[in-house]
Amino acid sequence: MTDTTGTLDEALERLHDSGPERHGWLSNHAPMAVEALVRHGQAATVHRWLDRYADKLEEPPPPYAPVTADGWREALGDPARSTDWTRFFARELAERPWRAVLAAWWPRLLPGIAAGATHPVIRTGHAVRTLLASPEGATAPRLAELAHAL
Template identity: 35%
Template sequence: MATSTLIRLLDENLRRAPEYGAGLSNHLPMALHALHVLGASDAGLERFAAAYIDRKKLPVMSAHGAGRTPSLRLGDIGCFEAWQAHYDARIAALGPRDALARALPELWPGVAAAAFHGPIRVAHAWQLGHPGELGAALAYWASRWQRIDVESASTQDLELADWLAAAEAAARSWRADGRLISERMDRASRTPEFRAFAGGLRPCANALPHAARWAACLYADTGDFTVLHVVTGSRAVLQLSALSAPPPQIWHAWAAAIMASAIGERQRVEATSCSWKEVVGAARSSLDDHVVKLVHACHELSADHGDDEFLAAACRAVAQGAP
């Protein structure tokens, strides 16, 4: 259950913009929830929030939408405040669960939003049980909605293991410029290498948990920053899938993110501390939002699906820190 300190910090963050710098996501509400679940104290939450706000120079919400007719265009960050008002009203009318279940079918095709930060923020908000944060999270997903499609259907019919191997091979054979992960994902999706395999995954049961485990292993072996987002994004999709089944586009986005990474050859880093107790303790004291979120995601995925790969990924994150 959220403490009064966590609720206050979340309320205060609702006055801040969903992004800072040149299109980078405000991770504060996601990291605060992750820290809370990992057992951080109220003092620890306060410490993290103060450091994050100062380090990222988080801007307050602009008033650029004041006096304009509300617009609800998917994928337009300029519509964030309109989407936030829309979802706040829907949550007030339907309640958080029904409002979220109703929103997901429209949002799922754009699951790539801000390198999966749309669904990641929504999943954290849903678990938090904070209606205001859920409205803001849904608004962020809608306003950064990004659809990844396969322009021509693959003639392949690949088992999951073969499809994942094809994604990894494509990631090593192709490189794209682009400061943001979302930009590189878009460029990857337009390549012949992507079209050759991305649409050729044969449907199978429990594909996403298996893919999440594979991504955790890839992160443990490479420490790649983009792959980290695939792991945390997979956790979010699994969490939200209980309310609404995601469409095939999630696999297109997943494939584009793997291709957009800069992975080299796999090489496992030996961590000095590799027990959940030590890793969770290190994450609780960390000021690195990505480490906190990755450890939280892996801890939850391990509890739900088992496997040492999630622990190995968490150990790599703690040992390596932010890129």
């Protein structure tokens, strides 16, 4: 996937202020949808699509307590901690290559693969695909998307 327009990164930046859910239990499909649109040559439609989807987006939950390398298990499975997890993975991705973070955390998170109707693993797949297929490399918005997805 080559996004020479920067549309994907712009769209991801727009989305990273929103939460992973809407109405408290429905998944936010926008990050996956914009990746698919760009991947299939529809980058020109992404921002218009996001404008129409925007009323479905909600604020992320407020942070509760930082997830730490030693105390991460206590935060597993708690949707109210999604902001804590996103911040944790953002720190991890700032300190180590994304492939190393994914390799370390995938086995730890895999037992919860069915959580959220598998949307986190689907979102992670979309995020990894953008990182692998991008000649632009691991841009900040794409790394942030991986942090949100994990």
